[in-house]
Amino acid sequence: MDGEDDAPKSLMEEMYANGIEGVDDAPSSSTSTTIRKNRPIISGEQLDIEAYAALYSGRTKIMRLIFLADHCDNSGMQLEALRMAYDELKKGENTQLFREVVQKIDGRLGPNYSMDATWCAMVDRKADQRKDKLESELNAYRTNLIKESIRMGYNDFGDFYYAHGALGDAFKSYVRTRDYCTTSKHIIQMCLSAILVSIEMGQFAHVTSYVSKAEQTPEALDPPTIAKLRCAAGLAHLEAKKYKLAARKFLEVGPELGNSYSEVIAPQDVATYGGLCALASFDRTELKNKVIDNINFRNFLELVPEVRELINDFYSSHYASCLEYLGNLKSNLMLDIHIHDHVETLYDQIRSKALIQYTHPFVSVDMRMMADAFKTSVAGLEKELESLITDNQIQARIDSHNKILYARHADQRNATFQRVLQTGNEFDWDVRAMLLRANLLKHEYNLRASRKI
């Protein structure tokens, strides 16, 4: 999996030549039936909306399509996304979202895609009927006190509310089944449903708590469920900006995930999120052990070869091509519903890490060569290095006249002497002030005591 240079070049050229290597083609080792799934979907090219949407199912598909439509500039893509959302919604029962999508379409897709009031009315009526039926059933079960039936009744309620977009009620119903769960399988089911609704609602605190609750019943956990729980935990950490923990979780997801969690996340996403978070937060050893040498994760990385390439480039210090891949991926990543808030931060962290890693092994670095390697100007590079030095991430000094960066190692002996003298002074000051204050207090106390007596 090492994409190193093939042709032998002279050592000097190799050091400077951080140019782009050819973008790898998609692995051709896929069968015809799965060809669409294995084609790189998140890549530098413009997003193929149909293929993208095919990765997901259920509510998240619709939400992602709506998000895409809101955030992309290309009106063709926008309309395509809205059209697919409309079709998907017609298959379901969520009239609220249907109305929203119709408003966004605004008649641009022709008469077939306009407000279908009759359909809405019909769906709403059926919903009311079903709701009444469910309620009466549930009441019957509750009077009979049959635990299993009550649990299933609440579950059905939860599913019903979820299908109609009433996420808060759905969550409450799912949580109510907790009191009636008898086996660990039931608990797992409840947790998974609660996690699904929480992710849709965006309340990731609940996600973390339910994941830990599910993981406490190990008997009923089969590998796909474990993988699902890890994905959910990873998403929660990502939202909380804990990139290291998110990376660790995503990297632990086993290949058993397959497409079983398409209501939440696709394997491509696992690869992308995990890869980027790892790159931004891991150090070199961890990156090598957990990402590059990780066989399980390799399967995921095959699905997004650009991410695979950029991780390898970073590890082998081909920074220019690494940063170029990142730049290409950016536009598509900004259309993803979970990661778009974090793209900037992750990119900044990756860039800083690249700069630090570049300067780390050297005593002096010619800033002109470094600027070439990173494809920026010397002035811009100087500014970036200055902020890194001020943050104490690089120990070096800039010789602005000759444009050289010199590594600087703190003189321990001098620093120790300075600290010692300073501590001595501070002690001196503190003790003297303390004695003075004690004296004042004693004086005041004596004064008060003598007045009392």
Added chain:
Amino acid sequence: MNSVEGLLTQIRGLSSTASDVLSLQNVLKQADESLHAESTRLLPFLDQLDPSKHSLGYLYFLEACTAGPVTTESASSFVLIIARFISSCVAEQIRLAPDKFISVCKRFKDQVLSLEEPLRGVAPMLTAVRKLQSSTEHLTTLHPEFLLLCLLAKCYKTGLSILEEDIFEVDQPRDLYLYCYYGGMICIGQKCFRKALELLHNVVTAPMSTINAIAVEAYKKYILVSLIHHGQLSTSLPKYASGVAQRNLKSLCLSYMELANSYNNGKIADLETYVQANMEKFGSDNNLGLVKQVVSSIYKRNIQRLTQTYLTLSLQDIANTVQLNSPKEAEMHVLQMIQDGEIYATINQKDGMVRFLEDPELYKTCEMIEHIDLSILRLMTLSKKLTAMDELISCDPLYLGKAGRERQRFDFDDFDSVPQRFNI
């Protein structure tokens, strides 16, 4: 008149031995009233007494003389008399009647000030302080008077010599506040900002039951000096500061806190506009000079930060980063800082470059070792003092009574009655 004559003979007779002096003191105390009644006519009698032998008696007479209102002509003669008395009196006799001595010296100070010649009062006051103190660690009421005279006479060095000594015993808290406040001002005048900070800090964190104006003024100066010396201000007072101070000081010095905030933001233009806007306020507190120093210190701080990042830097870049107007100004600032010893650098005028150097101190010289040795000894003495004081307080009956009453009771035995008072 007769009583005065009689008193004079008694003074002359009883001033030789210590026991005699004590009995003389009783006599004088009883005669005090009558002396005061005759205050206007006592002046010629002073010549019959010798201040170096009959100090106590002389003191009583002098105190009675100066009790009444003083005109400018008599002021100058009194000044001469008191100055001579202070330089020749005997310290032990003086210490028997400290309040009299203090009031005499205070009137001396007033007269010197009314003559508008504070310089005349500096040396005598210094001698007075030395004679009144029981030890160099003792703060008397005369200390702040002396420092006030130094301030008004602008001879800061003499004031500094007194400030060098550590103070551990205090008669009156008010003396301490004034002493530290004036001392802080003297140090600011001599640009010893570290010591000024220390003294002002003592005022601000001293135990006090009600807020007083001295603490407020001291806090204003403290903020400014802290910004100049450290480049930052800690926003909360330390825990040992009195409750009143912690609650009230900040609200009473609002414009100064604002200044500190805009200093921390680092934008020089904002700082300068703020200073311009509040010129009169700072001026009315007589802090304008300090405020100007604060503004110039922000440039220094920025330049110092540059030494951490760069080995060489062009003057133009320095001017841009620190928001100065031209490379020439940058050169002036850097030159000033090199002369003051705040940074180590060389300026290459041909290329317009500044090369920042490391601190050349290697900590290898004999002087450095001696310095460290002395510091260690000093700190050990301080530690011993601290432990001694701690032991003293632990044996103090008042403290034991209070601690005993308020201790926690976990067991039946703890409910034994604790003596409220030790009657030894």
